Each structure stands twice: as C-alpha cells, then as structure tokens.
Amino acid sequence: MTESETEIIMGERGISTFEAFRATLKRDLLVAFKGRNELLNPLMFFFIVVSLFPIGITPDREVLTEIAVGVLWVSALLASLLSLDNLYRSDYEDGSLELLLLSPHSLYFMTLAKILSHWLVSGLPLVLLSPLLGYMLALPTEAYWTMIVTLLLGTPILSLLGSIGVAxxxxxxxxxxILAMIILPMSVPILIAGTLAVGSVMDGNPVGGHIAIMGAMLAVAASLAPLASAAALRISVN
Amino acid sequence: MWQWFHKWGSPKWFYDLSGRWLPWLIAGMAVFLTVGVVWALLYVPPDYQQGYTSRILVVHVAVAGTSLAFFPIMAIAGTVTLVWKMKMADMVAKAVASLGAWFSAITLATGSIWGSVMWGTWWEWTDSRLTSMLFQFFLLISVISLRSALNDSETAARACALLSIVGCINVVVIKYSVEWWNTLHQPASALSASSGSVNGIEFWLPTLIMVIAMYLFVAVSVMMGTRNEILQREGRSKWVQDLVKEG
Incomplete structure (x- = not known):
C-alpha cells in the first residue's frame, strides 16, 4: 500500500468522522474500479445462474412466470454471497484493515462505508440488470417496479448481514x-419479504405493507449490522 | 452477588460443584425419563382423532420445547464471553451448541414421523414450525462449523459468541417471517391446527414429565460436556494433573 492510500484511510489528525467515512468510501470505490473485470464478475454470475433455471426446470413461460421472482432473489443472494467474499479479504491481506481498526474514528462508520461501497459496485448493478432477466423469465409487466424496489431495498440488507459473516x-x-453456511440461513427473512411483495402484486393485492417492512428491515440492519461487523472484525484481527 | 458470579468463572470450582451435582441430576433424569417414556409410549390413551399416534407427540413436544431454549442459552453465554471474557461461558456454549443441533434434528425427525401418519407427508413447508426449526438447525450447524474452522480457541470463543447473539436474534426474525410467509403465501391449511385436539390431563401430565426429563438431560449433558472441555483446556494446570494422577 502506498503512502497516499494510508493517508486516505488514516487521515490527518483532526478530520471529522464524516470525512473519514467519505475517504474510506472513495478509496474502496477506487480500488474496485481499478479491477474492472472483477467488477463484472458478480453481475455475470447473476446472469449465468438465472439462465440455468429455465434450462434446468422448464422453458414453459407459465411456469417461469410463477418462479421468476424466487429465481431472481435466490440468484441475487448467491451473487451477493460470492462477491462479499472480498469485502474485507484484500484489506486483511495487505494490512490496511489493521490500520482501519487503529484509526481514531468510529469503526461503525468505517464498516458502513465499506459495505456501502460493496453494495454500490456489486448490489446496485444487479438491481439494474434485473428487469432484463425478469423479461427473460416472463415476469408479468405489473411486477417490474415492485421487483426493482424490493431488490433495491433488499440487496443492501444482504450486504449488511453478509458483512458480519465475512468479518x-x-x-x-x-x-x-462456511461463509455460505453462516450467511444463507440468515437471509431467509429478506428472501421471504422480497418474494412475498412481488407475489402479492402479481395477485393484484396492495404491496405497500411489504415494502414498508423491507424498509424497516433495512433500517434495523443498517443500524445494527455494522456494529456487529465491527465487533467481528476486532475479534478476527488480533 | 458478584463473588458468586465470579465463582462460576473458575473451572476448578465448576468441576467440583458439577461433580457433586451430577449423581443427583442423573438419578433424577433416569426417574423422570423412565416414567415419562414408559407412560408416553405405553399408557397414554389413544386420542379420538389421532389414535395412538398422539403418543409420539408427548416425546416430540418435550424435545421441541427444549430445543427452543438452546439459542437463548448460547446468546446469554456469548454475552458473558464478550463482556466479562469468562472462559467458562464459552465452554458451556460449546457443549450447548452441539446438543442444540442434536435436539433440533430429533425435533425434526419426531415431527416428521408424526406428520407422516397424521398429515400423510413427511415434510410440509406450509407448517411454519417445521421450516423455522429447520433454519434454527442450519444456524446451529453454522456456529459449530465456525468454531471448528477457527484454530485459535480465544478467537473461536469470541467469534462464536458474536455469531450466537446474531443467530439468536435471527432465529426470532426467521420464526416470524416464516409465519407471515405461510399466512400470506398459501392459506394456512387445517393441518396446522390439528395438534390442538390433545389437551386432556392424561396427555399433558406425561408431557410435563417428559419436558422435565429433557431439561434434566440437557443439564446433565451440558455439565458432562463442559467438564470434558475443562479437562482438555486446563490440562496444564496443577489441579487437573493431580486429578489425573489420583486416577
């Protein structure tokens, strides 16, 4: 790690926590965009897994309509799991994670910044790709917006929860x-909320309640998961 | 109060105390277990709806009720580990985790056997209890495998403590979300309510005895597991070596 990078993480004496948060976020995004090919991997993985289902189950459009949401959610879950592997990994290997732990700023905001940057490079593209895959899986038109909104609320929760397991x-x-064994069972409530919301819109029922619950889940996860993640980092890095 | 609390942190004190308690606990467990199992499987009158199948429920309800206690126990032990860095709490947590996985598995197995007769199926996703017990089982397994993956026992103790606390919260969330899923996704079928028909005294008294027997069994197993763990971890301390020399 170069000196300038160290400076970005550690900051000079007296910078505010918000500035440190922004610096960590910026640094993580920069590192992510440096390896452009790796950036595409979770997205391609998502695409590939989704396209396996019609082949493995049936190309029948009616059946696909029925399973589309579930397939998209499970694939998003798997893609997020695999991309999470690198959330703290390279920082742990090159030692910058230790610097982060030593920094005077609240580790809560530092982990939040790392999780946010992870979501921006791996979760958000997945949400943007989902309408195309939804079309390929014959998702009914009225369900598109609900699917996008729930994925938009749900994928950050996956990153937040997953960060605990990764740490x-x-x-x-x-x-x-072992990461899969820890993260996948924990993600069940999000999977349920996401598929229920889209299912209810497909049945012609109001969807507001489901989205509100996902929003609540996101709020709780965003306030508690970085704390657990930070505690786990302190345990793992001695 | 604090002195009492700190005594529990001493492996030697726990070892001595549990050595004195264990014979009594084992005797109590033997009595309750024998009475409970014999009563449950041989003498519970057939239910008017379920026939003799209801006898399985006596065992199943006791095991299932007990298996709900494991995650809270692990979360409490985990909190003690993280806050007071007490080694004893982690030894207990280790013994509890594997026992909890067994109890969850037995709950699922006895439930399936009962379900295969009463519901005509071994597995039913629309029953939220089955589904949430399955995920509790998965989470317990993940705690166990995290412990075995981490070599350093200090790190493993604190990592498992944190995962137990997170897992305990998660099990509750999963429980409610699965119920919510079932009420909205597919209308709850009649089968969810079918266990409510057996509630006379000739049914709940053996169940109560079985529940007590199960809790005694858990206490005995956890104590024995913890004692085993103490001997392994404290192998270098003088009192353990004296104990081994005495035979």
Whole structure:
C-alpha cells in the first residue's frame, strides 16, 4: 500500500468522522474500479445462474412466470454471497484493515462505508440488470417496479448481514463454504419479504405493507449490522 | 452477588460443584425419563382423532420445547464471553451448541414421523414450525462449523459468541417471517391446527414429565460436556494433573 492510500484511510489528525467515512468510501470505490473485470464478475454470475433455471426446470413461460421472482432473489443472494467474499479479504491481506481498526474514528462508520461501497459496485448493478432477466423469465409487466424496489431495498440488507459473516471468517484460509453456511440461513427473512411483495402484486393485492417492512428491515440492519461487523472484525484481527 | 458470579468463572470450582451435582441430576433424569417414556409410549390413551399416534407427540413436544431454549442459552453465554471474557461461558456454549443441533434434528425427525401418519407427508413447508426449526438447525450447524474452522480457541470463543447473539436474534426474525410467509403465501391449511385436539390431563401430565426429563438431560449433558472441555483446556494446570494422577 502506498503512502497516499494510508493517508486516505488514516487521515490527518483532526478530520471529522464524516470525512473519514467519505475517504474510506472513495478509496474502496477506487480500488474496485481499478479491477474492472472483477467488477463484472458478480453481475455475470447473476446472469449465468438465472439462465440455468429455465434450462434446468422448464422453458414453459407459465411456469417461469410463477418462479421468476424466487429465481431472481435466490440468484441475487448467491451473487451477493460470492462477491462479499472480498469485502474485507484484500484489506486483511495487505494490512490496511489493521490500520482501519487503529484509526481514531468510529469503526461503525468505517464498516458502513465499506459495505456501502460493496453494495454500490456489486448490489446496485444487479438491481439494474434485473428487469432484463425478469423479461427473460416472463415476469408479468405489473411486477417490474415492485421487483426493482424490493431488490433495491433488499440487496443492501444482504450486504449488511453478509458483512458480519465475512468479518467473522476473514482470517480463515478457505472459507467459501462456511461463509455460505453462516450467511444463507440468515437471509431467509429478506428472501421471504422480497418474494412475498412481488407475489402479492402479481395477485393484484396492495404491496405497500411489504415494502414498508423491507424498509424497516433495512433500517434495523443498517443500524445494527455494522456494529456487529465491527465487533467481528476486532475479534478476527488480533 | 458478584463473588458468586465470579465463582462460576473458575473451572476448578465448576468441576467440583458439577461433580457433586451430577449423581443427583442423573438419578433424577433416569426417574423422570423412565416414567415419562414408559407412560408416553405405553399408557397414554389413544386420542379420538389421532389414535395412538398422539403418543409420539408427548416425546416430540418435550424435545421441541427444549430445543427452543438452546439459542437463548448460547446468546446469554456469548454475552458473558464478550463482556466479562469468562472462559467458562464459552465452554458451556460449546457443549450447548452441539446438543442444540442434536435436539433440533430429533425435533425434526419426531415431527416428521408424526406428520407422516397424521398429515400423510413427511415434510410440509406450509407448517411454519417445521421450516423455522429447520433454519434454527442450519444456524446451529453454522456456529459449530465456525468454531471448528477457527484454530485459535480465544478467537473461536469470541467469534462464536458474536455469531450466537446474531443467530439468536435471527432465529426470532426467521420464526416470524416464516409465519407471515405461510399466512400470506398459501392459506394456512387445517393441518396446522390439528395438534390442538390433545389437551386432556392424561396427555399433558406425561408431557410435563417428559419436558422435565429433557431439561434434566440437557443439564446433565451440558455439565458432562463442559467438564470434558475443562479437562482438555486446563490440562496444564496443577489441579487437573493431580486429578489425573489420583486416577
């Protein structure tokens, strides 16, 4: 790590927490955009997994309409899981994570910045791609907006929850499977809320309540998950 | 009060105390378990709807009720580990985790056996209890495998403590979301209510005995597991070596 990078993380004496938050966010985005090919990987993974379902189950449009939301959500979950693997990984390996832990600013905001940048580079593109995949899965037109809104609310929750699991396992050599075992069961409520919302719009029912619950979930996750994530980082990095 | 609390932090004190308690607990467990199992499986009168199948429920309800206690216990032990850095709490948590996974698995198994007769299916996603118990089982397994993956026992203790607390909150959220899912996704079928028909005294008294037997069993297993763990971790301390020499 170069000196300037260190400076970005550590900051000079006396910068505010907000500035440190912005610096961490900016630094993480810069690092992410430096490896452009890796940036595409979660997106392509999402695309590939979704396209396996019609082949594996049936190309029948009626069946696809029925399962479309579930397929999109499960694929988004898997894509987020795989991309999360690198949330703290490279920082742990090059030692910048330790610097982050040493910084005088609240670790809560630092982890929040890292999670936000992770969501911006891997979650948001997935949401933007979802209408295309929805079309390929014969999702009914009236369900598009609900699907986009729920994914927009749900994918950050996946990143937030997942960050706890990643922080707990960051020091392990091979941890792909154990990470999946920790994160996937925890994501069930989001999966349920997301599919229910789209299902209810397809049945012609009001959807506001579902979206409100997802918003509440996001609020709770955003306030508590970075705390747990920060505590887990302190445990993993001695 | 605090002195009492700190005593629990001493492995030697726990080892001595549990050594004195265990014979009594085992005797109590043997009595309750024998009475409960024999009563439940041989003497509970057949239910007018379920016939003899209701006897399985006596065992199932006791195991299921107990298995709900494991995550809260682990979360409390985890909090003690994180706040007071007490090694004993982690040893207990380790013993509780694997026992909890077994209890969840047995709950699922006995529930499936009962369901296969009463509902005509071994597995029913529309029953929220089955689904949430399955995910509790998954989360317990993830705590166990996280512990086995981390080599350093200090790190493993605190990591598992944190995961237990997060998992405990999550199990509650999963429980409610699965119920919500079932009421909205597919209308709850009649089968969810069918266990309500057995509630006479000839049914709940053996159930109560079985529940007490299960809690005693949990206490005995956790104590034995913890003692085992103490001996392994404190192998270098003098009192353990004296104990081994005495045979």
């Amino acid at each position: 707990l396992t960051v020091s392990l050599g091979s941890r792909g499977l």
